[in-house]
Amino acid sequence: xxxxxxxxxxxxxxxxxxxxxxxxxxxxxxxxxxxxxxxxxxxxxxxxxxxxxxxxxxxxxxxxxxxxxxxxxxxxxxxxxxxxxxxxxxxxxxxxxxxxxxxxxxxxxxxxxxxxxxxxxxxxxxxxxxxxxxxxxxxxxxxxxxxxxxxxxxxxxxxxxxxxxxxxxxxxxxxxxxxxxxxxxxxxxxxxxxxxxxxxxxxxxxxxxxxxxxxxxxxxxxxxxxxxxxxxxxxxxxxxxxxxxxxxxxxxxxxxxxxxxxxxxxxxxxxxxxxxxxxxxxxxxxxxxxxxxxxxxxxxxxxxxxxxxxxxxxxxxxxxxxxxxx
Amino acid sequence: xxxxxxxxxxxxxxxxxxxxxxxxxxxxxxxxxxxxxxxxxxxxxxxxxxxxxxxxxxxxxxxxxxxxxxxxxxxxxxxxxxxxxxxxxxxxxxxxxxxxxxxxxxxxxxxxxxxxxxxxxxxxxxxxxxxxxxxxxxxxxxxxxxxxxxxxxxxxxxxxxxxxxxxxxxxxxxxxxxxxxxxxxxxxxxxxxxxxxxxxxxxxxxxxxxxxxxxxxxxxxxxxxxxxxxxxxxxxxxxxxxxxxxxxxxxxxxxxxxxxxxxxxxxxxxxxxxxxxxxxxxxxxxxxxxxxxxxxxxxxxxxxx
Amino acid sequence: xxxxxxxxxxxxxxxxxxxxxxxxxxxxxxxxxxxxxxxxxxxxxxxxxxxxxxxxxxxxxxxxxxxxxxxxxxxxxxxxxxxxxxxxxxxxxxxxxxxxxxxxxxxxxxxxxxxxxxxxxxxxxxxxxxxxxxxxxxxxxxxxxxxxxxxxxxxxxxxxxxxxxxxxxxxxxxxxxxxxxxxxxxxxxxxxxxxxxxxxxxxxxxxxxxxxxxxxxxxxxxxxxxxxxxxxxxxxxxxxxxxxxxxxxxxxxxxxxxxxxxxxxxxxxxxxxxxxxxxxxxxxxxxxxxxxxxxxxxxxxxxxxxxxxxxxxxxxxxxxxxxxx
Numbered sequence: 015x016x017x018x019x020x021x022x023x024x025x026x027x028x029x030x031x032x033x034x035x036x037x038x039x040x041x042x043x044x045x046x047x048x049x050x051x052x053x054x055x056x057x058x059x060x061x062x063x064x065x066x067x068x069x070x071x072x073x074x075x076x077x078x079x080x081x082x083x084x085x086x087x088x089x090x091x092x093x094x095x096x097x098x099x100x101x102x103x104x105x106x107x108x109x110x111x112x113x114x115x116x117x118x119x120x121x122x123x124x125x126x127x128x129x130x131x132x133x134x135x136x137x138x139x140x141x142x143x144x145x146x147x148x149x150x151x152x153x154x155x156x157x158x159x160x161x162x163x164x165x166x167x168x169x170x171x172x173x174x175x176x177x178x179x180x181x182x183x184x185x186x187x188x189x190x191x192x193x194x195x196x197x198x199x200x201x202x203x204x205x206x207x208x209x210x211x212x213x214x215x216x217x218x219x220x221x222x223x224x225x226x227x228x229x230x231x232x233x234x235x236x237x238x239x240x241x242x243x244x245x246x247x248x249x250x251x252x253x254x255x256x257x258x259x260x261x262x263x264x265x266x267x268x269x270x271x272x273x274x275x276x277x278x279x280x281x282x283x284x285x286x287x288x289x290x291x292x293x294x295x296x297x298x299x300x301x302x303x304x305x306x307x308x309x310x311x312x313x314x315x316x317x318x319x320x321x322x323x324x325x326x327x328x329x330x331x332x333x334x335x336x337x338x339x340x
Numbered sequence: 341x342x343x344x345x346x347x348x349x350x351x352x353x354x355x356x357x358x359x360x361x362x363x364x365x366x367x368x369x370x371x372x373x374x375x376x377x378x379x380x381x382x383x384x385x386x387x388x389x390x391x392x393x394x395x396x397x398x399x400x401x402x403x404x405x406x407x408x409x410x411x412x413x414x415x416x417x418x419x420x421x422x423x424x425x426x427x428x429x430x431x432x433x434x435x436x437x438x439x440x441x442x443x444x445x446x447x448x449x450x451x452x453x454x455x456x457x458x459x460x461x462x463x464x465x466x467x468x469x470x471x472x473x474x475x476x477x478x479x480x481x482x483x484x485x486x487x488x489x490x491x492x493x494x495x496x497x498x499x500x501x502x503x504x505x506x507x508x509x510x511x512x513x514x515x516x517x518x519x520x521x522x523x524x525x526x527x528x529x530x531x532x533x534x535x536x537x538x539x540x541x542x543x544x545x546x547x548x549x550x551x552x553x554x555x556x557x558x559x560x561x562x563x564x565x566x567x568x569x570x571x572x573x574x575x576x577x578x579x580x581x582x583x584x585x586x587x588x589x590x591x592x593x594x595x596x597x598x599x600x601x602x603x604x605x606x607x608x609x610x611x612x613x614x615x616x617x618x619x620x621x622x623x624x625x626x627x628x629x630x631x632x633x634x635x636x637x638x639x640x641x642x643x644x645x
Numbered sequence: 646x647x648x649x650x651x652x653x654x655x656x657x658x659x660x661x662x663x664x665x666x667x668x669x670x671x672x673x674x675x676x677x678x679x680x681x682x683x684x685x686x687x688x689x690x691x692x693x694x695x696x697x698x699x700x701x702x703x704x705x706x707x708x709x710x711x712x713x714x715x716x717x718x719x720x721x722x723x724x725x726x727x728x729x730x731x732x733x734x735x736x737x738x739x740x741x742x743x744x745x746x747x748x749x750x751x752x753x754x755x756x757x758x759x760x761x762x763x764x765x766x767x768x769x770x771x772x773x774x775x776x777x778x779x780x781x782x783x784x785x786x787x788x789x790x791x792x793x794x795x796x797x798x799x800x801x802x803x804x805x806x807x808x809x810x811x812x813x814x815x816x817x818x819x820x821x822x823x824x825x826x827x828x829x830x831x832x833x834x835x836x837x838x839x840x841x842x843x844x845x846x847x848x849x850x851x852x853x854x855x856x857x858x859x860x861x862x863x864x865x866x867x868x869x870x871x872x873x874x875x876x877x878x879x880x881x882x883x884x885x886x887x888x889x890x891x892x893x894x895x896x897x898x899x900x901x902x903x904x905x906x907x908x909x910x911x912x913x914x915x916x917x918x919x920x921x922x923x924x925x926x927x928x929x930x931x932x933x934x935x936x937x938x939x940x941x942x943x944x945x946x947x948x949x950x951x952x953x954x955x956x957x958x959x960x961x962x963x964x965x966x967x968x969x970x
Contacts, residue, residue, distance in 0.1 A: 033355065058829035058830065058832075059829055174917045175917075202699035203699060203856065204897065204900045204914035206900065207900035207913055207914055208914060210902075229829065229830075231904065232901070232902030232904065233902055235904045259904055270830055272834075273831045273834035274830055274904060275837070275862065276863075276904065277858060277903065283838055285834065286831065286835045286838055287834070290799040290802070291799075535751075536745035536746070536747060539714055539745065540745070540751055540807075540810065541753075543713070543714060543743055544814060545769070558753075559753070559754065
């Protein structure tokens with residue numbers, strides 16, 4: 015018996031009207047995230063992965079808007095809520111971690127004040143209790159001498175420590191869902207490994223559902239339980255991370271894995287996908303991937319591909335998915 | 341030409357223009373006034389500087405009222421010497437715009453050159469140029485212009501003074517005007533020079549001057565257009581101020597400022613039109629150009645959408 | 646036989662002092678950032694030499710000094726036997742070109758592609774008829790692209806244009822400063838493959854600068870690992886990845902994300918790269934090093950040969966890599 019999902023996205027479509035017509039940077043995506051699960055959303059630039067994340071938490075910039083579909087958080091629908099209600103939910107139930115830690119922190123406030131302010135806004139605690147919680151939150155994300163560092167300003171922290179503070183800030187109101195958009199992209203490899211480990215541990219300990227948006231397949235492989243591969247605003251493939259990496263069904267996912275240089279095997283030539291991701295305004299008809307796809311045939315050019323269901327939670331949208339023995 | 345215009349009209353920039361009443365109005369007013377100034381000899385009913393056509397009897401005619409002695413009617417009245425105010429305004433605007441445009445061009449060339457050099461060279465050169473700019477900024481522009489005017493007066497022989505007055509005016513206003521250009525270009529140059537395309541050009545073996553002119557200059561031009569438009573309004577006002585103070589355009593070539601100076605002497609004797617119409621024209625011109633510049637700045641700023 | 650590129654005792658420091666007035670008033674000393682210190686290595690003709698390191702390692706500074714875009718504070722760079730910084734003609738003769746990280750900043754946005762690609766030849770005074778078309782096709786673009794502006798291309802295509810411009814100068818040595826780190830994976834593969842092909846066709850020598858170990862592993866014939874401006878280890882990729890000698894290299898390898906997933910719960914890297922303005926005394930890596938002893942805190946280890954690998958560690962002989970499996 016699986017627990018009910020924390021986040022549930024159903025047939026989400028984001029549209030941007032412009033003078034040239036309507037473009038759909040996010041087109042009909044659906045997925046669930048269970049408590050304690052990390053769903054990796056991976057895609058190259060222009061895939062619509064960040065746009066999808068922003069749509070889910072109601073942070074789309076005009077004129078982009080949700081044209082259809084539903085977003086459910088803990089059993090209640092949030093995509094059609096008034097702005098004010100949504101803001102309350104965002105603070106209380108959704109934590110956010112972005113690529114650049116400096117954009118999430120107010121440079122003029124001590125981090126202790128930022129933490130206690132967030133805690134007191136969402137939890138019924140006294141100032142002293144909030145301060146205790148803030149220290150605990152910083153300790154939990156691995157900041158040494160947390161009690162003293164409460165009085166520091168964001169610029170007094172190094173890049174990795176700052177991202178830890180952001181994570182502490184995102185988690186201090188004890189949200190049930192965290193969205194992390196390229197949380198390690200600006201960091202060095204050694205720090206990236208620390209942050210990934212931290213995210214994994216917090217998610218496991220607290221049962222928080224995490225949506226990890228990144229372009230880096232390596233980060234997904236390390237951190238995620240399941241992975242959603244996006245291409246041109248659509249979901250190409252969704253499945254448990256090991257099976258998508260080792261036995262991808264969608265030719266795009268397969269190409270992506272083949273294009274990654276590997277540390278363990280020194281191959282002479284990389285497999286490459288010809289061409290580039292189409293712009294959201296120029297997505298080809300049928301399967302969006304067909305102009306770059308080695309398996310493309312007539313139906314791909316005309317009709318959108320069917321979704322094939324695999325065991326137990328995997329699916330891919332393709333006319334001619336790859337078959338893997340065993 | 342038509343195709344280029346329609347491409348402009350269809351572009352984002354054209355779209356922003358079409359949807360801004362301020363932009364349309366100020367562009368229209370600017371266009372009409374500049375056109376009237378350029379075609380003054382064709383539009384003006386009289387040539388106010390042709391003394392043979394002047395009739396002193398026509399002096400002090402009120403607007404749209406027949407003159408007491410000759411019965412002639414003047415649209416905006418006449419001044420003490422019987423010159424048609426409407427015609428003098430058209431010719432005056434010519435002088436004002438001529439001085440303004442050339443002064444801004446002079447300041448622009450000077451400022452852009454110095455800004456490019458300061459930004460690209462950096463170090464002591466940059467320090468020196470920008471300190472000069474700082475010192476200049478601590479003086480009001482009018483004071484600088486008057487200083488230059490005073491020096492020029494000392495150098496130029498009296499018989500050439502009237503002839504040279506316009507050019508001295510242009511240089512005086514232009515010299516007090518280069519700092520904003522230099523500052524903006526310097527800042528943009530310091531950003532651009534670290535961009536990789538400039539590094540690539542260095543690697544290829546381009547000389548610094550070629551890099552500045554061919555690579556950096558085209559990429560720092562957008563803000564210059566905005567500053568130039570706003571400076572134009574300021575230069576027109578500066579010219580009017582100088583002429584009003586009597587150190588600008590000579591009476592033989594009166595600008596709007598000269599006309600206002602002449603007009604204000606008649607204000608209390610009841611001949612209000614001699615002052616009011618040139619002043620209103622100056623206001624309209626400066627306001628229109630300035631709001632056009634303001635709008636340009638917003639429209640070209642990628643961060644303000 | 647001498648190497649094609651010979652870098653000896655290269656160093657570069659930057660003055661990061663506050664302005665003169667602040668120093669006088671606040672009684673601050675001058676401050677120097679040592680970005681590169683005592684780096685020596687050689688590159689054989691036709692080889693790919695890779696420099697890896699995290700932020701602040703000085704890898705880009707070394708790249709710029711090798712390109713002649715920056716003068717070293719110490720040491721020499723010899724390309725084909727001529728000292729690059731002592732002899733102005735040497736730079737031209739050496740045929741050095743560079744490919745930059747950000748394909749959006751490395752092309753003049755106001756120039757058409759034809760003019761961009763032909764610029765090296767125009768500067769040298771050569772004939773450019775048909776050149777842009779030929780080079781565009783060589784890097785996998787269409788001849789018609791010559792009349793477009795850079796903004797009409799995607800990141801990967803722009804990087805191809807940069808490669809075409811570099812090729813127009815008939816280079817022998819190309820410095821690639823993180824050429825694919827701004828690109829998507831599928832496009833990165835295209836560009837890396839193109840660079841390999843060009844090297845085979847034209848006999849180019851590359852210096853490849855990257856923070857990405859997987860890319861370096863794929864491209865390099867020899868790898869130098871930098872930390873805070875110093876070379877920590879230098880080895881062939883097979884040696885380096887099978888048996889990293891320096892504790893820093895070991896940490897980097899352990900931290901790199903693996904497609905195989907984190908089945909191992911290994912020791913996480915400790916701490917972060919320290920402030921390069923005041924680096925730790927002794928071995929710069931000692932505060933993060935699990936094997937550090939007193940000697941490491943006092944004395945800086947020299948780069949020395951250990952079993953055919955150059956490594957700067959006092960304990961290179963006694964430490965065994967953590968992930969031998």
